[in-house]
Amino acid sequence: xxPIDPRLQxxxxxxxxxxxxxxxxxxxxxxxxxxxxLLAGTPRLSVAPRVMVQIRExxxxxxxxxxxxxxxxxxxxxxxxxxxxxxxxxxxxxxxLALAAGLTAVLLLPRLENSLTPGVAEGVANFVGxxxxxxxxxxxxxxNDWSRGMLHLNDDDHDGVWxxxxxxxxxxxxxxxxxxxxxxxxxxxxGRYVDDGFGAGQQNSVLIVRPAAVEP
Amino acid sequence: xxNDGAPDVEVVARVLGGDGEAFGILIRRxxxxxxxxxxxxxxxxxxxxxxxxxxxVRAYRHLAQCRDPARLKSWLYRITGNRCRSHLARRxxxxxxxxxxxxxALADSTDTWxxxxxxxxxxxxxxxxxxxxxxxxxxxxxxxxxxMSYEEMAxxxxxxxxxxxxxxxxxxxxxxxxxxxxVR
Numbered sequence: 154x155x156p157i158d159p160r161l162q163x164x165x166x167x168x169x170x171x172x173x174x175x176x177x178x179x180x181x182x183x184x185x186x187x188x189x190x191l192l193a194g195t196p197r198l199s200v201a202p203r204v205m206v207q208i209r210e211x212x213x214x215x216x217x218x219x220x221x222x223x224x225x226x227x228x229x230x231x232x233x234x235x236x237x238x239x240x241x242x243x244x245x246x247x248x249x250l251a252l253a254a255g256l257t258a259v260l261l262l263p264r265l266e267n268s269l270t271p272g273v274a275e276g277v278a279n280f281v282g283x284x285x286x287x288x289x290x291x292x293x294x295x296x297n298d299w300s301r302g303m304l305h306l307n308d309d310d311h312d313g314v315w316x317x318x319x320x321x322x323x324x325x326x327x328x329x330x331x332x333x334x335x336x337x338x339x340x341x342x343x344g345r346y347v348d349d350g351f352g353a354g355q356q357n358s359v360l361i362v363r364p365a366a367v368e369p
Numbered sequence: 370x371x372n373d374g375a376p377d378v379e380v381v382a383r384v385l386g387g388d389g390e391a392f393g394i395l396i397r398r399x400x401x402x403x404x405x406x407x408x409x410x411x412x413x414x415x416x417x418x419x420x421x422x423x424x425x426v427r428a429y430r431h432l433a434q435c436r437d438p439a440r441l442k443s444w445l446y447r448i449t450g451n452r453c454r455s456h457l458a459r460r461x462x463x464x465x466x467x468x469x470x471x472x473x474a475l476a477d478s479t480d481t482w483x484x485x486x487x488x489x490x491x492x493x494x495x496x497x498x499x500x501x502x503x504x505x506x507x508x509x510x511x512x513x514x515x516x517m518s519y520e521e522m523a524x525x526x527x528x529x530x531x532x533x534x535x536x537x538x539x540x541x542x543x544x545x546x547x548x549x550x551x552v553r
Contacts, residue, residue, distance in 0.1 A: 188494040189513035195401045200422040214432040299433045337436045
């Protein structure tokens with residue numbers, strides 16, 4: 154294999170008119186472009202039916218599941234009530250409605266609470282990012298199915314340092330900052346990163362949430 | 370109801386909004402190219418179909434992670450390329466790469482490229498392509514079969530444009546040498 158004439162490379166890159174090539178290079182040009190055309194035939198098979206069968210069995214790709222943001226007694230009660238349990242409870246419909254109303258009220262509480270109290274096997278994750286001039290910064294990650302609009306950071310003193318916190322299950326979580334609603338950037342302070350699994354060498358930040366100390 | 374001609378951004382929003390069936394529009398839109406790309410990468414239509422099916426399911430599951438739905442095509446090619454590389458890394462021994470398939474017999478030494486039947490030409494080119502290292506093969510296919518710009522290729526592969534240009538140039542040289550060897 155020997156290097157081919159730069160003029161041929163330029164013509165194949167669309168940087169030179171192939172009509173200007175001398176005869177021998179033009180022949181090589183035609184051979185390579187002809188080979189590419191031979192490879193361009195589209196396979197006749199289709200995977201669409203089996204893919205659609207599979208995805209119909211999957212949950213929606215972005216379920217609207219909010220991260221756990223506080224650990225107040227009311228919220229812990231709400232979570233306890235929200236978890237499936239193998240118990241049989243006989244309730245009159247009116248009680249069921251009241252319970253549902255109470256649960257809804259708890260879930261709709263503002264997230265701007267000053268204290269975050271993690272529950273069992275949970276910890277507080279603090280997020281800090283320096284994004285001067287940003288209009289909004291939020292955190293998306295494996296803990297909220299990479300959904301936006303669930304964990305916003307604040308910059309109340311407008312110094313460009315955005316911060317926020319959330320109670321998350323203990324363990325590793327992958328995440329990214331989303332700046333101004335469109336720019337996804339890893340956390341430069343994360344210290345640990347993993348490939349995002351989609352090739353191209355892009356990386357997610359990783360944080361490890363330690364379980365909060367259990368009160369005696 | 371989103372129509373088949375809707376922009377990718379609109380279809381993605383629809384899927385993320387809970388309309389899973391709308392993903393079928395994206396499949397119909399990109400499946401032919403993805404299958405062609407995977408077939409050229411793997412040299413085996415069945416393995417390519419598996420790789421594309423797995424990639425599309427993966428894309429659906431992680432659609433919320435698609436950071437720029439306007440560039441969905443690049444994202445799908447990236448996932449598929451990644452899948453192909455994984456497949457190549459664990460290729461089963463009973464898969465016969467095209468480079469090992471028997472070469473079509475030439476009638477006599479005076480045959481020229483133009484005189485070869487189309488089927489023979491395709492087989493020859495597939496063999497020459499399969500003999501390239503995966504990175505060069507990918508670069509050539511994205512550039513000359515899928516017709517991507519170097520910018521699009523960079524988005525798909527994560528490689529820098531000068532690196533991609535070098536891979537394409539080397540792939541052309543190897544391919545041309547292989548083709549000239551056959552028809553000489």
